[in-house]
Amino acid sequence: MLKKILSLLLIASLSVPFAARADEGMWLPMLIKRLNYTDMQKEGLQLTAEEIYSVNHASLKDAIVSFGGFCTGEFISPEGLLITNHHCGYSSVQSHSSPDHDYLTDGFWATSKDKELPNEGLFVDILVRMDDVTDKVLEGITPATSEEERAQKIAQRMKAIAQEASENGQYVSYVRDFFNGNEYYVFVYNRYTDVRLVGAPPSSVGKYGGDTDNWMWPRHTGDFSMFRVYMAPDGKPAPYSKTNVPYKPKHFLPISLSDKEPGDFSMVFGFPGRTKRFMTSHGLKLEVNQLNKSRIKLRDKKLGLWKEDMDKDAATRIKYASKYASTSNYYKYSIGQNEGIKRMHTIEGKIADEDKFQAWANADAQRKATYGDVLSNIADAYANIEKYNLGSIYLNEAVLGTESMMLGYRFIPLYNTLKANNAAATQKAIEDLKPRVDAHFKDYNMPTDKKVFAAMMKYYYEDIPKDQQPEEFKNMVQKYNGNFEKLADYVYSNSFLVSEQKVNDFLQNPSQKKLENDPAFQIVNSILMNYVNNIAPKMAESNAKLDKANRLYVAGLRLMNPDKVYYPDANSTLRLSYGTVKDYSPQDGVLYNYYTTLDGVMAKEDPTNPEFVVPAKLKQLYQAKDYGRYANSKGELVTDFITDNDITGGNSGSPVINGRGELMGLAFDGNWEAMTGDLVYDPEYKRCINVDIRYVLFIIDKYAGATNLIQEMTLVDNGNPGAGDAAEAKAETPQAELLNATVQEAKEMLRSGKEEFKIEKKKGDVKVKLQVKD
Structure with a gap:
């Protein structure tokens, strides 16, 4: 019997999914290998810990940015194209809007890079590294040290460590305390200040449902906007200039066109704001x-x-x-x-x-x-x-x-x-x-x-x-x-x-x-x-x-429960949460499905209510069922889906990543039944509401006609039969091509009765390694 599949790069899961369970915690990615990696594998992770967080090599962390200090964004192309939520980019869209050019109502799409709009004051921070500096900060401090002296010494040391890490101002750096002052970590970032608006759907898509649907499920919101990060020709951060060139990220996220099923692994990578879960x-x-x-x-x-x-x-x-x-x-x-x-x-x-x-x-x-x-x-x-x-x-x-x-x-x-x-x-x-x-x-x-x-x-x-x-x-x-x-x-x-x-x-x-x-x-x-x-x-x-x-x-709690692995409260530093795609029952006799479709958008339509207006072109595409490669295997256009990932404010715009490291959606909200999330995690009701990346692509491609943006991305379909012209997408990337060949070979070996085997394949820079153990 097939017990376990372990892959070290791009791989398809051949085993029956493990039972879905809620996974509480927003974890520091540098500690994943030591604290969480085995559990994440059990739920379907198919990447190595090094592929998630690495200082020396390109990893997922290099695709994630702090967007303006208040949201999260992620790179989706080798040319610095970045995606986040519509509500995260809302103030930028609003700043360029006027009654004559109402981009809030009509949407905005740059059909070429010279039409992208600069945004004064907007920045993105890209993490270079994080390090544990607890020993340096607390050196010589004992229980006998007065609180006043303790606070003074810690403040001085945090400042000195951050200054040293900035390397004479080359980086933005700071030290944050964790576990209510029991641990300290330094964070070092590259800050890019030339961030230009590339695209945003009309508010009737990006804010569909408005305040009525805010914090609610089911949801039918296309909550996304797009920006591009620019750098100086020498690759360094620079203020806005026409001579700047698109940023070249160390890593960008490939995009999954595949269906999602209950129990599928999901990972949210971002910058959650503040939680207070140790509060009495x-x-x-x-x-x-x-x-x-x-x-x-x-x-x-x-x-x-x-x-x-x-x-x-x-x-x-x-x-x-x-x-x-x-x-x-x-x-x-x-x-x-x-x-x-x-x-x-x-x-x-x-x-x-x-x-x-x-x-x-x-x-x-x-x-x-x-x-x-x-x-x-x-x-x-x-x-x-x-x-x-x-x-x-x-x-x-x-x-x-x-x-x-x-x-x-x-x-x-x-x-x-x-x-x-x-x-x-x-x-x-x-x-x-x-x-x-x-x-x-x-x-x-x-x-x-x-x-x-x-x-x-x-x-x-x-x-x-x-x-x-x-x-x-x-x-x-x-x-x-x-x-x-x-x-x-x-x-x-x-x-x-x-x-x-x-x-x-x-x-x-x-x-x-x-x-x-x-x-x-x-x-x-x-x-x-x-x-x-x-x-x-x-x-x-x-x-x-x-x-x-x-x-x-907090120190006493950790001492009292030595076998429990605690996670620190969120504090706007880069965190990872993991879980699964999962439905839920908000009350007796009611079951909420794990995804919604464009059918629901049309069912909610109310031309007299600005929160539920549906654009004419979207209705035309719906009536023609013109979804292209972005439909699911049932021919539906999925708009949003839910997972049980642990998130909070600041996670808006965070990528929802599958077990292969591919983008499958953007987190944009929590659900009404679990509004206690900043104070306590609710394992039964907690859900992360996400816009499906296929709905995003559909709006960009079919609705807006911004095919120039689609052409920058890497689209991957690991098997979605019947989804429009999705079969055509399977061969779009070397990753998908090599993955499909590996899966087929593994199936043949399983059919022949082999219970343990290893497959290694390489094509250009793409490598796949699969190991099956009984």
Whole structure:
């Protein structure tokens, strides 16, 4: 009986798939060989650990980029062609849009490289290497070292290690802590700043379903956009220039046209943002009752006010489209997270874990001395944080969540240089402000912002304890008898910060007095200074206590469970998660299939609802069933599919890779039933929602006619009978050709009764090695 198939490069699985199971964890790729490789093989991985992560040779890691620091992208051609999510590229598409050239509505496609659009401020980071520097960072630090001295030494060492790794600024480098300060790693990146927009579908494809379908399954969204990375002719990173040439990645992902089945291996490679899975029950309570509750309340009001004006005017709709989408995303997430924590009894589960920890600590005198007070210290710290935390949340969500207030906040560095009478620093502050001012007013509508200001300031005044509010702000509110519409009339009639012309005039001749007399600046500066001087110090003391206790708690957990392999929380560093294609049942009597099709797009169509408009050409292609090679073996055009990969924010745009190292989709969302993902993994409900790469190719090729882009890619079909003209794609690459020959030879040997054999083939630079053991 065939028990195991092990391949070291491109290979097809001949065994019955192993039973699918959820695989929790976002793992550092450099540790895969030691921690996860065997488990990944069992689930269908057919690459070596070296082919996933290598410092000395081209590997999968070289195809993955941090896109702008907020998403993930991946190379799909030898000419620097990069793909990510539509919502990741949305602000770039929006920045090039206008009522006359509405790329958000119509889509954008560069039919040649000279038509690709530059994006100021956008960058991609490509990992060179990561290294464990824990010993260097913690050298000489003992339990007797004070927290203040510990923090100072660690900060100095992290900075020094990062500076050394940058090699005099050649690389972007930084050190990050893991396991709540128990381990440290340095990350070294090449940063490329010439990133040009290549293609994006219309929002009716890229955002199909809009806010209604956000975080939901089933999904029918073509969530992708395309960019190209450029470099200087000598191969080094360089600012935008017409003389730059397309970047040549060390590795790019071949694209799979094959069907996906339940149990198929899936790997997500990307830059997940932040998780807090070691957070205790005390932290979870604060998250649910303060952060999420406040975020839901404030964002609900802001989104409603924005939408009123967006629905009335096309120019306002374009200006606020990106801001609305960004704000809405975590508004809905917070709702789902609170519901999920309640459904999963997450807080009760944490309490049970903490009881076990306390019993373990108390069972040994030495452990009790080190860990016995950890949980009580955490509880005390959170109790004090809770008293002041609302001021921090409202500062970010309400005060700086108002556009005029945020612009006023950006003027504080200039104000400080004016107070110091430092002419050189003032000039630098002005130069730093100018691009921010341009970007601000490009997408600004003063009447809309004025309504938001009145609503947010009212919430701030009513919800924050009065002894935590600045006197200047309270006096201004009292002057208008608590009428925030009148306060808004005064501020927006007398502040120069709400007018682009007046702001630019001020920057020509800035003065400390004029800033101090500006009512918008007075409000934001008084609230911020009150926070810095009166609230932040109280929070800092508790946070320091919490940091130490959390560090000891995580260290104790790992000591208490020596046989458990722990993974660190996500922190925007490159991670890998693995799992399988898998359906799920969200409730009794309901089973969600693992993929959706274009049929579902048409079934949801509603011409009266902008979230569910279907482009005329897409309908024509659907009616003709003109799917080409991109249909599945049943003749369906798959739009999206789900896996049980562990992901979070920042993974948007991450490649979903099969066991052969081929791109089969892009991760773009999580599901509503598992919104607890940042805090706790749900093995039953957690799903990663992905756009199928064949739908992406269909939109590029059949819908947009951008065949120039298809021609750059390497398409591979490892067997998809009946899928349009997919048979033609089988011979498109040397990899596919050699793979098919190897599979056929293996089948013949199995038929002849051989139970153990090895096949090695080579054609040019392509190698295949297959080993079958009984």
